[in-house]
Amino acid sequence: MKAKLYITRTVKVACLLLAVMISVTFLQQFILRRMDHNSMRLDGYYLEGKNSLDVVVIGASDVYTSFSSCRAYDKFGFTSYPYATEAITANGLKTALKEVLRTQNPKLILIEINPYLYGDAYSETREANLRRLIDNMPLNTNKLEAVFGYVPNKNREEYLIPFLKYHSVWSDYPKPGRRAVSTMETTLRGYSYLKGFRTTTQYNNQPFKALNRSVLTEEKAYPLNAKLEASLRDLLDYCKEEKLDNVVFMRVPHMVYKDSYNRVRRANTVGQIVNSYGYDFLNLEREWNKIGLNFHDDYYNVEHMNIYGAEKFTDYLCNIIQNDYNVGPSELTAEQKEVWDTCAESFNKLSRYCDDLIQSGKSIQLEEDINTLKAIEDY
């Protein structure tokens, strides 16, 4: 009798706790969360089938604005995804690599080196930079390692349970509604259409003088910030320990100007360090003219390419991936092929839509959300 009472009570309490946990998990994933292109990109990544990607590109905003997985598939036939978040930290690159290794077995992993090139390590501890990556990772050992490894001591529990921080987002509604619906739709669909690609429909009108011609012959190598160099070496040590032979470091081309020129020289140092560990470094910043980039027409600001630049760069990078690293077209099931074909088609529509907007002088930020998907339907 007593045992029955205990069991009944335990079941009742468990049901209540379970109901609350499920509700909180749902709210944390779809409603009360900081939803932006970063969250949608990583959500999309985690929806990709296990070991289904041939190439993963890790990095910051210059990755997801210059490389399109959909175009890569459309033109070269291999599957890929940018595991990238805005202003990702140097430490974040290692976390991202671990996440990629946990979820995929790619033939090639490209790591963009931008986070190592800053003059100081301020970016490393900025909450927003950390959260754009860690908040959007599922709870696992890599997340725990990141939180207890390099997140500042304060409010660490809020990284593990983002709901603690973002529960007040209800008061921002209906503003986040567009992204909430997009996130739910993507989850229900099971894949993202644009594979995390993001762009802005404008030409680069920055008044700075481009110094990219000097970059072609720049041999000086400036020392890296000590913390950032330590982080780079830590990542390289990890690659060595794990015997990773499919990792390649790269530098995406930017419009280089006076204030950003030192980054070019630091990139040379990164190249030296990477090579000293026996890894390849593709300094594509030196190949802008081979890619055919024009710093006004192919960029929307000094750091980021627009759709024209992204298409040129994706094609150029994919040629290297195919020719130098022997990544050929994927062998896909009919179902997978159908999905990827849909994605490729979506990107082509987006491309035409962007072209229209740029030519008509309408500057809009475009990412995978219901508004964009609706707008490109007719293209």
Next chain:
Amino acid sequence: MIFNITYTSLNFIFFVLATMLVYFLFPVKKYRWTVLLAASMFFYAVAGYKFAAFILFTTLSTYLIGLWIDRVSKNSKKLLKNKKGEWDREQKKNYKNKIKIQKRLIMTLALLLNFGILAFLKYYNFFAGSLNGVLGSFGIHFSAPTLELFLPLGISFYTFQSMGYIVDVYREKTEAQKNPLKLLLFVSFFPQIVQGPISIYDQLANQLFEGHDFDFTRMKHGMELILWGFFKKLVIADRAVIAINTVTASYDSYNTFGGTTLTFTILLYAVQLYADFSGGIDISRGVAQIFGIDMIDNFKRPYFSKSINEYWRRWHISLGGWLKNYLFYPIAMSNVFLNASKKMKNTRFGKTAAGAHVSKVLPTSVASLIVFLVVGVWHGASWKYVAFGLWNGVIIMLSILLQPLFDGAVDKLKIKRTNPLFVLFQMVRTFLVVLVGYVFDVAPSFKQGLKTIALFFTDQSVSRGIAEINTLGLRYRDYLVVLIGTVIVFVASVIQERHADTDVRTLLDKKPFILRFLLLYFGLMIVLVFGIYGSGYNAADFVYMQF
């Protein structure tokens, strides 16, 4: 603070769960109180380790002086027993008086030591500043230095509680505790150390030292009370306080607001203060209840009071009880007051009906005024709190003195005292009197308090008020949450008031499981979603700052 262990933190929840686990699994029931002691020490060490010496000193001095008084009492009784038949009545009386004075001196030593520490830490700078001001106005250039003083965690509560124990030992209402560790637990019990309630030794101690077994219903009721406390504190109080803090941020900013905004702020403060304080007490009582300990309820729907006297019997009940037992009665029943009353009775005025009433209630009314002066000073070291205390004291004093007049007026107007409209009138009248007292709590200074009251009548502008209220750091949705939360608390209070002799949680137990389940589920979800906790999210923090 080593890490955040406030009552509304996640750490506190884990801490309580861990303490529960160890307490109920502790094999020797007789010594389960040691688990509570260890938990209380851990809590105090984490929350205020720098000040642990103060609470230890109070406990040690209370322990030693309690034993001393107890020993004097017992020895004197032993001696009187031995001298039975040997001493005449006069000798016994003299001896008893001598012992009484001796015990009183020892008790005074404890009171001076402990209230001395409290007074010094809490009021030294207030008195130094006031003294400098007074001397300066007479042209005397003397400057008492102001010091950088800190207040140890819960010092007011544990000092009042331990001194109550000393007075009880002195009055032989309780025996002195022989075990210093048990006394330490009584003084530092973690659910009550931060904001009370101020417990009486006889009521709390035995419950603390008794080993309790796990009881599901008690745990459930405790958890429900904690949830209710979280709702009041996190959803209502901590949200409302954002607007109040904006108004009271500084002397200058306070001056910029008009009468409508200040009226709104005082009303909001009434809601916030009740939700915050009673919510915190509910959390404390809920936690204690899980361990089988029933602590005194500090609030009984105070805003339903029909008089200010009743209000103070329903608000911060444990402080009121403490002051009644250990301050009001000693003053009102003192020879000085009783003699004054007698003397007045014998005057010509005392022979009149009014005089007879005044002389009868004089000790009570003056004692009330003194007690409320202490209440004011207890709230803080500032003249505005003195004004707060005086306001309440004067109103109570007048209500006692003028009671026959009020009663006569009600009778003449043939108003039935049970008439709902009359009851409502009394409640509203009392609430307005309470609000005036709150003005001194909210305003940055006594002068500003007076100015605020003047603005209530001279500076009402709805459009300006709405415009200003929109700048207080809360969005209209937040105000809506506060409003809905207040309505929920109001409805719950009405239910409690109607079933004063039955606990709402016991009533709830009789309802179908699905209703209770939904109530708890939505209660938890409301606190989780609408509670103000965590570091908070500000979209502006996420603006890309790389360029």
